[in-house]
Amino acid sequence: MPEPSTPSFNQRFDIAFAYPVHFTRGLLQPGNTCLPDTLDRLKEGRCHRVAVIVDSGVSDARPAMLEELREVAHAHRDRMELAGPPLILPGGEAVKNGWKPVRNVMTTLGDLHLDRQSFVLAIGGGSLLDMVGFATSIVHRGLRLVRVPTTTLAQNDAGVGVKNGMNEHGQKNFVGTFAPPFAVINDAEFLTTLPPPHWIGGVAEAFKVAIIKDADLFGQLCDDAEALAGRDLEAMARAVHRCAVLHLEHIRTSGDPFEFGSARPLDFGHWAGHRLEVLSDYHLGHGQATAVGIAIDSVYAAANDLLADAELEAILTGLERCGLPTWSDLLDRRTPGGNLDILAGLEQFREHLGGELTVTLPAGIGERIEVHHMSAEAVADAIGTLRQRTKQDR
Ligand SMILES: NC(=O)c1ccc[n+]([C@@H]2O[C@H](COP(=O)([O-])OP(=O)(O)OC[C@H]3O[C@@H](n4cnc5c(N)ncnc54)[C@H](O)[C@@H]3O)[C@@H](O)[C@H]2O)c1
Numbered sequence: 489m490p491e492p493s494t495p496s497f498n499q500r501f502d503i504a505f506a507y508p509v510h511f512t513r514g515l516l517q518p519g520n521t522c523l524p525d526t527l528d529r530l531k532e533g534r535c536h537r538v539a540v541i542v543d544s545g546v547s548d549a550r551p552a553m554l555e556e557l558r559e560v561a562h563a564h565r566d567r568m569e570l571a572g573p574p575l576i577l578p579g580g581e582a583v584k585n586g587w588k589p590v591r592n593v594m595t596t597l598g599d600l601h602l603d604r605q606s607f608v609l610a611i612g613g614g615s616l617l618d619m620v621g622f623a624t625s626i627v628h629r630g631l632r633l634v635r636v637p638t639t640t641l642a643q644n645d646a647g648v649g650v651k652n653g654m655n656e657h658g659q660k661n662f663v664g665t666f667a668p669p670f671a672v673i674n675d676a677e678f679l680t681t682l683p684p685p686h687w688i689g690g691v692a693e694a695f696k697v698a699i700i701k702d703a704d705l706f707g708q709l710c711d712d713a714e715a716l717a718g719r720d721l722e723a724m725a726r727a728v729h730r731c732a733v734l735h736l737e738h739i740r741t742s743g744d745p746f747e748f749g750s751a752r753p754l755d756f757g758h759w760a761g762h763r764l765e766v767l768s769d770y771h772l773g774h775g776q777a778t779a780v781g782i783a784i785d786s787v788y789a790a791a792n793d794l795l796a797d798a799e800l801e802a803i804l805t806g807l808e809r810c811g812l813p814t815w816s817d818l819l820d821r822r823t824p825g826g827n828l829d830i831l832a833g834l835e836q837f838r839e840h841l842g843g844e845l846t847v848t849l850p851a852g853i854g855e856r857i858e859v860h861h862m863s864a865e866a867v868a869d870a871i872g873t874l875r876q877r878t879k880q881d882r
């Protein structure tokens with residue numbers, strides 16, 4: 489131990505993070521220079537080595553994309569070089585369960601001798617981006633990551649932020665790092681090949697952020713509900729852009745981008761959503777589970793006079809008109825002790841963030857409040873209300 493008179497040294501420094509999020513169309517088409525421009529944005533005057541990792545859901549849907557990527561690299565060979573053949577991995581939530589895919593990515597990056605100034609280009613859904621982002625953040629303590637999100641949810645939420653997550657210990661995102669990317673490139677054309685649940689899933693995140701932050705976006709989503717459900721790409725691109733910008737603004741201005749505090753305002757609806765994903769063995773997609781979580785917390789908020797009846801109805805019908813669920817039979821599942829299993833999500837949510845339970849609820853459309861307690865009885869009542877509503881529709 490130093491002597492008591494030895495002064496402490498208070499270490500402190502700041503690191504500024506900056507990354508562009510580009511919105512383009514036809515990223516891999518001839519004449520589109522977004523990719524080489526992005527890799528070369530620091531104007532370092534060299535050819536950048538790039539390891540490419542692709543979600544097989546994307547490459548299966550667009551078999552020509554790997555050849556298109558090679559052609560882009562060849563056309564811009566003064567600025568970019570593919571370090572090896574693309575590594576193609578199955579996407580979806582399974583890629584976040586277990587360590588095999590992470591080890592696979594780490595081994596590939598090692599075999600290709602990538603250094604801290606080399607690039608990893610990850611093309612895929614939020615699950616693959618989370619897994620690749622995690623692996624990339626730990627190899628050499630962090631390589632440069634360029635994300636190309638290919639689902640609506642990844643383009644408006646998962647792919648544009650500063651963190652990643654892996655499922656462990658029976659919990660969603662139990663493991664992960666905060667690791668801002670080098671850049672993000674959103675190309676709306678990737679969305680055209682999405683299976684229906686993944687086309688619409690991201691709209692739940694748009695509702696989430698609209699309900700607590702942006703009444704105009706909420707109105708736009710309700711106006712566009714049929715267009716969104718009917719696969720109108722322009723309506724989707726509008727919703728994705730606004731939602732992505734709201735997420736980015738929140739990260740930049742909230743004062744807590746790396747979530748040191750106990751609150752996570754953008755996780756409205758997620759305490760129940762995350763638990764539902766686990767209860768469904770991840771058969772329920774993140775977007776669909778989030779929609780049900782939003783429904784529960786909105787009914788709960790209305791019961792506490794935080795939302796008017798008309799506002800609650802607008803939320804529930806808005807989600808439903810888009811084709812998003814407001815009910816899951818898993819909400820009725822009970823523990824051996826007889827409690828609603830979904831309620832375990834509250835304590836897991838608290839433990840994940842640390843400190844006091846902090847749940848964000850809407851307070852009118854476009855505004856929010858934080859509460860530090862949720863009554864189990866009132867959550868059960870909210871679930872009862874949603875059950876009844878679904879039964880009436882059947
Ligand atoms: N890191 C974060 O900040 C953050 C934020 C929100 C969500 N997430 C995570 O994102 C994950 C959900 O991601 P998601 O909703 O993008 O789904 P996903 O990544 O699980 O992908 C869903 C399916 O779509 C396929 N797919 C992807 N793009 C395709 C395309 N263009 N055409 C055809 N098929 C395609 C995939 O192969 C997969 O089968 C969850 O694990 C969630 O926790 C992370």
Ligand SMILES: [Zn+2]
Pocket residue numbers: 645693758774778
């Ligand atoms: Zn989410």
